[in-house]
Amino acid sequence: xxxxxxxxxxxxxxxxxxxxxxxxxxxxxxxxxxxxxxxxxxxxxxxxxxxxxxxxxxxxxxxxxxxxxxxxxxxxxxxxxxxxxxxxxxxxxxxxxxxxxxxxxxxxxxxxxxxxxxxxxxxxxxxxxxxxxxxxxxxxxxxxxxxxxxxxxxxxxxxxxxxxxxxxxxxxxxxxxxxxxxxxxxxxxxxxxxxxxxxxxxxxxxxxxxxxxxxxxxxxxxxxxxxxxxxxxxxxxxxxxxxxxxxxxxxxxxxxxxxxxxxxxxxxxxxxxxxxxxxxxxxxxxxxxxxxxxxxxxxxxxxxxxxxxxxxxxxxxxxxxxxxxxxxxxxxxxxxxxxxxxxxxxxxxxxxxxxxxxxxxxxxxxxxxxxxxxxxxxxxxxxxxxxxxxxxxxxxxxxxxxxxxxxxxxxxxxxxxxxxxxxxxxxxxxxxxxxxxxxxxxxxxxxxxxxxxxxxxxxxxxxx
Numbered sequence: 001x002x003x004x005x006x007x008x009x010x011x012x013x014x015x016x017x018x019x020x021x022x023x024x025x026x027x028x029x030x031x032x033x034x035x036x037x038x039x040x041x042x043x044x045x046x047x048x049x050x051x052x053x054x055x056x057x058x059x060x061x062x063x064x065x066x067x068x069x070x071x072x073x074x075x076x077x078x079x080x081x082x083x084x085x086x087x088x089x090x091x092x093x094x095x096x097x098x099x100x101x102x103x104x105x106x107x108x109x110x111x112x113x114x115x116x117x118x119x120x121x122x123x124x125x126x127x128x129x130x131x132x133x134x135x136x137x138x139x140x141x142x143x144x145x146x147x148x149x150x151x152x153x154x155x156x157x158x159x160x161x162x163x164x165x166x167x168x169x170x171x172x173x174x175x176x177x178x179x180x181x182x183x184x185x186x187x188x189x190x191x192x193x194x195x196x197x198x199x200x201x202x203x204x205x206x207x208x209x210x211x212x213x214x215x216x217x218x219x220x221x222x223x224x225x226x227x228x229x230x231x232x233x234x235x236x237x238x239x240x241x242x243x244x245x246x247x248x249x250x251x252x253x254x255x256x257x258x259x260x261x262x263x264x265x266x267x268x269x270x271x272x273x274x275x276x277x278x279x280x281x282x283x284x285x286x287x288x289x290x291x292x293x294x295x296x297x298x299x300x301x302x303x304x305x306x307x308x309x310x311x312x313x314x315x316x317x318x319x320x321x322x323x324x325x326x327x328x329x330x331x332x333x334x335x336x337x338x339x340x341x342x343x344x345x346x347x348x349x350x351x352x353x354x355x356x357x358x359x360x361x362x363x364x365x366x367x368x369x370x371x372x373x374x375x376x377x378x379x380x381x382x383x384x385x386x387x388x389x390x391x392x393x394x395x396x397x398x399x400x401x402x403x404x405x406x407x408x409x410x411x412x413x414x415x416x417x418x419x420x421x422x423x424x425x426x427x428x429x430x431x432x433x434x435x436x437x438x439x440x441x442x443x444x445x446x447x448x449x450x451x452x453x454x455x456x457x458x459x460x461x462x463x464x
Contacts, residue, residue, distance in 0.1 A: 139422035140229075140430065141237040141259065142221030149418040150220035151261040151377065152462035155238040157252040158192050159185050160213035167213050167251075183248030187256055189382065193310055196258060196380050197303035200284050200294065204376050209258060215240060220462075221261055223416040224277070224377060224396035226427060227349065227446035231255055231381045231392040233436035243435040255383015255390075262376050262464050265417060265457040267367035271402035276343055276361045276412050278352055279394035282380040285362065288373045293362030294337070296394075297355070298382070299325065301336060317355050339363045345408040348448045364401055374464035391438040395448055398457075413454035421452065 137143060137150025146152070159173040169175060173187040199208040215238045231254045235241030238259075241250035275285050279296035286292065294301035297317040302325070304311035313325040326342055328334040344358035352358065367373060381392040397412035399405065414421075424447035431437050431445075438444040 137220040137222030137418065137420065139221070139223050139420060140226035140427065141234060142219035142261075144217070144219060146218065146220055146462075148220075148222075149456070149459040150222045150462075151263040151265075151375070151417060151459055153219040153221055153259050153261040155215035155217070155219075155234065155240065155252070156209040156258045156260070157213040157215075157235075157240070157256065158195050158258065159187050159256045160252065161211065163213060163216075170212065173256075183246070185253050185256075190305065192256055192382060193298075193300070193303055194305055196282065196378075197300040197305075199258070200291065200300045200378065201303075203289075204260075204286050204378075209260065213252065215252075222418045222420040222459075223414055223422060224261075224283070224379075224394055225414065225422040225448075225450075226393050227395055227424075227448055228280075228351065228391055228393040228438040228444050229427070229431045230436040230438055231257075231383045231390055233431060233434055234259060234381065234392070236434050236436065255381060257383075258378060258380045260376060260378045262374075262462065263417075263459045264372045264374050264461040264464060266372050266460050267369055268455040268457060269400075270367065270369040271400050272364050272366050273398055274339070274362050274364045274401055274405075275396060275398050275415065276359050277394065277396040277415075278356055278359050279379055280352075280392045281382045282378070283394045283396065284378045285396070286376040286378075287365055288375075290363075290365065291336075292365050293360065293396075295360035295362070298380075300380070316357075316360075319357070322357055337363070341405075341407055343407060343409075345410060346412070346448060347410060349446045351444070351446060359395070359397075361399070361405075361407065372460050376464065391444070393438070393446075397450060398454075400455075411449040411451050414450040415457065416454055417457050417459045419456065423447075 137145065137148060142150065142153055159170055160167050161170050162168050169185065170187070170191075172191040173185050176182055176184050176186060195208065195212070199205065202208070217239045219237060232241065232243070232247065234257055235247075235250055235252040235254060236243055238252075240252040241247065241254075247253050275287075275293040277283055277285075277293065277295060281298045282294075282296035282300055284291065284294045284300065291301060295316070297315070298310075299314055299316050302311060302313045304314070309315065313321050313328070316322045316325060322342075325334070325337075326340070329337050329340050332338075334340075339361075340363065341361040342357050342359075343361050344353055346359060349359075377396065379392075379394050383390060383392075396415045398415040399409075399412050424445050428437075428442055428445055432442075
């Protein structure tokens with residue numbers, strides 16, 4: 001007998017309902033997981049990652065994989081914008097084929113070229129206005145910025161010895177205790193003459209000056225152009241005096257000081273050159289360890305303490321002594337100053353032409369392009385004794401005489417170590433702000449011309 005089993009209608013209906021519920025549950029579960037995944041992605045993108053700025057990742061290939069290169073590794077570089085310009089110095093990217101990319105502000109010291117200022121500011125100001133990089137340093141006595149191509153200057157006060165709070169009057173100096181000049185320091189002129197002449201004539205030995213007061217503050221000069229000012233300005237420039245206070249209260253009073261600038265410069269071309277300039281009271285230049293210029297109201301390379309008034313050719317501000325000086329040179333009797341000439345053709349300097357006969361051209365010297373040479377430049381001021389002091393000033397030019405001298409030129413190259421270009425207007429503003437205009441005021445400032453395309457003798461070191 002056959003057995004027949006059949007699902008009831010109720011059971012079959014329940015089975016269909018279960019199958020439908022299972023399908024709907026699967027679909028809802030999928031939709032729920034999709035919604036949750038989308039929410040997680042949105043939350044991550046908006047609240048966690050946020051706005052990530054676009055950036056580039058530099059790839060540095062291993063050195064063994066890079067192409068061969070004979071280029072030397074770049075030197076450490078620095079660059080800063082000039083304070084006299086509103087322009088912002090761009091960053092500089094320096095790289096070699098097998099070295100990592102470096103981004104740094106740079107002070108360029110090229111072995112075969114000029115240190116260029118990336119700010120493109122030529123620094124046409126005076127002192128601290130001249131800017132940095134290739135505009136660092138400044139005219140006159142310079143600025144406090146030590147970077148860039150500039151010579152380092154040190155101030156020496158021959159009236160004092162010691163330093164800081166231990167400074168004291170030198171044996172040859174006396175502080176006045178009564179009268180209208182009470183508080184001022186007076187000193188023996190012949191001692192001042194001895195000190196400066198010993199320094200100039202005996203190898204520019206630092207020990208001759210360092211026995212006297214030496215400023216801690218250094219100034220950095222890129223050219224030497226300050227035709228006329230008050231000798232009060234030197235202590236103020238070196239932060240040893242304050243124009244708002246009486247000079248009796250200064251660390252160093254006017255007069256009786258020497259400033260020496262030192263460094264090494266790179267010759268811009270091969271040839272033969274000579275310096276041309278003068279100073280009130282004195283300017284001297286020692287190039288490649290040889291005295292090549294000694295000029296001014298007092299010629300310290302001719303000072304003789306054993307002779308009356310320092311000798312017959314010491315005071316070049318006196319025409320008989322000046323005439324004797326150049327007469328001996330022309331006759332070959334003055335070997336020490338061989339080749340020196342008097343330059344009276346440059347306009348704008350009537351004061352010096354009347355008092356000194358003009359500028360003095362020094363001894364010639366050879367250089368090779370790209371080669372470094374030690375240089376020292378000294379300026380000295382006797383000043384008024386027991387009084388406010390007097391005027392002082394100096395200019396320094398340089399002439400390429402490879403193809404011959406031009407003793408009748410109306411202008412010469414400015415000796416400069418960067419792109420600095422001084423002017424009488426700048427000097428007037430600088431001195432007026434420091435209350436250091438020369439005797440005679442603004443009218444006494446000389447506007448001596450120079451060639452605007454003067455070559456640059458790049459400073460490679462402030463040490464010699």
